[in-house]
Amino acid sequence: MKKMRQDEIFADIKAVFPEIQEEAGSGAAVIPKDLLLKVARYLRGEPLAFDNLHCVTAIDRKEKIEMVYILYSVSKRRALTLKIYLSPEDLNIASLASVWRSADWLERETYDMFGVVFSGHPDMRRILNPYDWKGYPLRKDYTHPEFIPKPRL
Amino acid sequence: MNMSQTKDIRTEEFLINMGPQHPSTHGVLFLEVKLDGEIVVDCTTHIGYLHRSMEKIAENRTYTQFIPFTDRIDYVASMNNNLGYVTAVEKLMNLEVPERAKYIRVIVAELNRIASHLIGIGTFAQDLGAFATPLFYCFREREKIIDIFDRICGNRLTYNYMRIGGVQFDLPKGIDETIKQFIAYMRPKLDDYDTLLTYNAIFLARSKGIGVLPKSLAIDYSVSGPNLRASGVRWDIRKEEPYLVYEKMEFDIPVGVNGDAWDRYKVRIEEMRQSLRIVEQALGALPEGDPTVKAGRIQKIAPGEAYMRTENPRGELGFYIVSDGSTYPYRLKIRAPSFSNLALLPELVKGLKVADIICVLGSLDILMGEIDR
Amino acid sequence: MLTALTFIFMLTAAFAVLGFIAVSAMFLIWWERKVSAHIQSRFGPMRVGWHGVLQSIADAVKLLLKEDIRPARADKLIWWLAPFFAVVPSVMVFVAIPFGRTLVPRDLNIGILYIMAISSVCVIGVFMAGWGSNNKYSLLGGMRAGAQIISYELPLVLSIIAVVMRAGTPSMQKIVASQGSCWNIFHPDMMLVSVIYMISATAEVNRTPFDIPEAESELVAGFHTEYSGMKFAMFFVGEYTNLFIVAAIATTLFLGGWHGPILPPVVWFLIKTYALVFVWMWVRWTFPRVRVDQLMAFAWKVLTPAALVNLAIVGWLLLKR
Numbered sequence: 114m115k116k117m118r119q120d121e122i123f124a125d126i127k128a129v130f131p132e133i134q135e136e137a138g139s140g141a142a143v144i145p146k147d148l149l150l151k152v153a154r155y156l157r158g159e160p161l162a163f164d165n166l167h168c169v170t171a172i173d174r175k176e177k178i179e180m181v182y183i184l185y186s187v188s189k190r191r192a193l194t195l196k197i198y199l200s201p202e203d204l205n206i207a208s209l210a211s212v213w214r215s216a217d218w219l220e221r222e223t224y225d226m227f228g229v230v231f232s233g234h235p236d237m238r239r240i241l242n243p244y245d246w247k248g249y250p251l252r253k254d255y256t257h258p259e260f261i262p263k264p265r266l
Numbered sequence: 267m268n269m270s271q272t273k274d275i276r277t278e279e280f281l282i283n284m285g286p287q288h289p290s291t292h293g294v295l296f297l298e299v300k301l302d303g304e305i306v307v308d309c310t311t312h313i314g315y316l317h318r319s320m321e322k323i324a325e326n327r328t329y330t331q332f333i334p335f336t337d338r339i340d341y342v343a344s345m346n347n348n349l350g351y352v353t354a355v356e357k358l359m360n361l362e363v364p365e366r367a368k369y370i371r372v373i374v375a376e377l378n379r380i381a382s383h384l385i386g387i388g389t390f391a392q393d394l395g396a397f398a399t400p401l402f403y404c405f406r407e408r409e410k411i412i413d414i415f416d417r418i419c420g421n422r423l424t425y426n427y428m429r430i431g432g433v434q435f436d437l438p439k440g441i442d443e444t445i446k447q448f449i450a451y452m453r454p455k456l457d458d459y460d461t462l463l464t465y466n467a468i469f470l471a472r473s474k475g476i477g478v479l480p481k482s483l484a485i486d487y488s489v490s491g492p493n494l495r496a497s498g499v500r501w502d503i504r505k506e507e508p509y510l511v512y513e514k515m516e517f518d519i520p521v522g523v524n525g526d527a528w529d530r531y532k533v534r535i536e537e538m539r540q541s542l543r544i545v546e547q548a549l550g551a552l553p554e555g556d557p558t559v560k561a562g563r564i565q566k567i568a569p570g571e572a573y574m575r576t577e578n579p580r581g582e583l584g585f586y587i588v589s590d591g592s593t594y595p596y597r598l599k600i601r602a603p604s605f606s607n608l609a610l611l612p613e614l615v616k617g618l619k620v621a622d623i624i625c626v627l628g629s630l631d632i633l634m635g636e637i638d639r
Numbered sequence: 640m641l642t643a644l645t646f647i648f649m650l651t652a653a654f655a656v657l658g659f660i661a662v663s664a665m666f667l668i669w670w671e672r673k674v675s676a677h678i679q680s681r682f683g684p685m686r687v688g689w690h691g692v693l694q695s696i697a698d699a700v701k702l703l704l705k706e707d708i709r710p711a712r713a714d715k716l717i718w719w720l721a722p723f724f725a726v727v728p729s730v731m732v733f734v735a736i737p738f739g740r741t742l743v744p745r746d747l748n749i750g751i752l753y754i755m756a757i758s759s760v761c762v763i764g765v766f767m768a769g770w771g772s773n774n775k776y777s778l779l780g781g782m783r784a785g786a787q788i789i790s791y792e793l794p795l796v797l798s799i800i801a802v803v804m805r806a807g808t809p810s811m812q813k814i815v816a817s818q819g820s821c822w823n824i825f826h827p828d829m830m831l832v833s834v835i836y837m838i839s840a841t842a843e844v845n846r847t848p849f850d851i852p853e854a855e856s857e858l859v860a861g862f863h864t865e866y867s868g869m870k871f872a873m874f875f876v877g878e879y880t881n882l883f884i885v886a887a888i889a890t891t892l893f894l895g896g897w898h899g900p901i902l903p904p905v906v907w908f909l910i911k912t913y914a915l916v917f918v919w920m921w922v923r924w925t926f927p928r929v930r931v932d933q934l935m936a937f938a939w940k941v942l943t944p945a946a947l948v949n950l951a952i953v954g955w956l957l958l959k960r
């Protein structure tokens with residue numbers, strides 16, 4: 114089993130989906146939002162065989178929300194990070210629960226914390242906060258009477 | 267009653283709430299179980315009772331100030347959590363750690379793995395009804411480990427021992443003698459567990475074949491740690507992406523065959539044996555030097571991001587840190603192993619009996635502090 | 640004709656037995672805590688009296704003073720009666736147990752049959768507790784207890800019949816007398832019978848590995864979840880009294896009752912009974928719990944056929960003689 118190097122993986126994906134760009138610094142693959150499901154299905158299958166969706170999270174960059182998907186391949190020993198940039202007005206993205214089962218709870222947590230709605234998710238509800246909580250805690254503009262930011266050191 | 271009459275007898279489905287307070291949901295977990303007699307038809311998990319918004323707090327603390335918080339993510343294996351966090355920050359900073367600190371980190375992390383597995387096994391046996399006896403034996407062993415940690419860093423449960431770039435204190439004098447005595451004491455005790463519990467007919471009847479997790483499902487759900495290895499996947503971050511000095515250590519990875527509850531239990535016992543081996547080797551190869559940190563307590567890290575995963579006793583603990591050039595992290599994501607492990611539960615218990623829910627839950631060895639953060 | 644003297648004797652015997660039951664139950668509760676503690680490498684009660692001997696008295700006082708909480712929608716009469724149904728049959732059994740050569744309250748000529756019949760009433764108490772509490776967990780516990788006790792009655796009685804066949808009479812004193820030369824357990828055809836009896840009796844008194852009705856980790860406390868104070872104390876004392884009874888019956892049927900050299904017979908009886916109780920406690924703190932369907936399968940598919948086969952063997956051997 115030949116180990117594919119990171120640039121080989123990139124070349125493989127770029128051949129199929131030319132819109133993918135490599136982000137400088139982190140080495141992640143940036144893909145446009147509407148291609149997510151297709152790319153995910155492609156990565157899941159052979160020969161790349163990314164069978165493990167390890168982590169789904171989001172970063173609030175104020176002008177945009179950065180979605181981060183960290184993928185691993187247990188069988189082929191590879192790693193890949195996917196990034197998608199969403200604009201704050203349109204926080205809607207396809208759910209990957211049909212591709213990887215672990216996406217179920219990970220996406221629920223991202224919805225709970227950031228308000229990103231995953232269309233096609235079987236059970237889009239909050240998971241860590243109470244079900245009737247208002248607001249999305251991990252956004253940078255989140256306020257709550259009991260939350261007092263400390264002065265910067 | 268003839269057959270046509272029995273067809274019309276309806277049995278009602280029965281809803282039981284297990285939790286949030288319950289003698290055997292490890293921590294505050296709420297299970298809504300729909301039963302048909304004794305058979306489980308459906309099970310819904312509700313979590314979040316221990317949510318302390320650690321990720322939001324992290325955006326308001328310096329990197330060093332956050333270390334005590336990492337203790338409380340998985341409070342049973344604090345050293346491993348500390349380790350995961352500081353190695354992630356060091357990866358972000360590209361910081362080198364002194365050799366002695368690496369070996370010390372390995373020693374305490376492996377000792378904590380043993381302590382954590384002891385709790386996992388003790389509570390599992392208790393849930394199956396071996397009322398308290400194996401649990402007391404496990405805690406007796408765990409006392410010795412905690413005493414060692416008490417001498418090293420002054421704490422018994424939440425250690426706050428690691429620092430970015432090293433550890434907080436050097437090992438006290440004479441601790442390697444104590445650790446060697448502990449290893450010699452612990453080895454026959456693990457054989458005792460085998461005699462008492464592992465091959466006991468009732469224990470086998472209760473846990474063999476229960477909650478079978480097939481390989482593909484385990485990988486699909488991103489299960490990790492002993493649960494994954496019990497399903498037959500030989501995957502251990504300490505061997506795949508070695509950190510600290512694990513590539514210099516000789517140890518085996520125990521792998522199960524069927525992926526049932528008994529395999530998960532057996533893998534944990536075997537992992538304890540391997541951890542003892544690692545501690546022995548690390549003690550023997552401990553270099554001289556100063557493992558404490560000389561740099562300041564406030565780190566200003568250049569913008570960037572890093573993801574680092576380490577092998578926690580419960581699975582792969584991942585820290586994803588994004589920095590924006592200031593002294594506080596911009597975003598800190600904690601990828602907890604038990605979060606993905608618990609997502610499996612409704613799938614595994616369909617068709618089993620009520621008693622088996624507890625068995626499966628105990629064998630997954632989850633910790634609510636990790637899941638809820 | 641009931642003379643005044645006979646009546647006084649009967650009353651004395653009744654009070655003596657009740658007194659013995661009370662003291663014995665208290666002793667067993669303390670002893671269980673000490674045995675479990677030492678098996679788990681800890682000490683157990685140490686403060687109240689020398690090594691905690693007076694702990695049971697302290698617990699009894701506490702339970703007496705506790706508030707009696709009744710669930711709002713519990714079925715009043717059934718809920719209230721249940722503890723009595725659990726305790727009174729256990730006390731009634733003591734009529735026929737032979738403590739010594741002449742120390743038996745009444746040597747019934749249907750001895751063991753009477754004991755089996757009366758002790759079967761206990762299951763009604765358990766089921767009433769489960770139903771009357773208006774609580775899903777208690778109901779589950781009560782139903783499981785009912786199923787368990789009734790299933791294990793069969794191997795229990797079959798194994799006892801084997802002994803009765805051998806002795807030729809169900810009278811307890813006569814069974815003991817028939818073991819004058821050799822205890823029953825040393826006869827080859829009785830060995831399997833005694834094992835079957837021990838296992839069935841463990842299930843009858845709801846002890847681990849068959850303590851499913853009170854399976855703490857699943858059902859909180861099973862059928863006695865909703866009981867507090869004196870009612871809970873009655874269930875508790877009933878459980879330890881039952882333990883003593885099955886040990887006493889095992890001593891009588893298999894270990895030669897009060898036979899033994901030098902020491903007075905009653906002392907021998909007590910030694911043998913408490914030795915068996917210790918074995919039961921030892922087993923409790925060693926093994927995990929069996930699952931309810933495994934329990935049923937074991938009773939119906941393993942124990943009952945074994946007891947039947949053994950019965951046939953004993954009968955055949957008797958015919959040969």
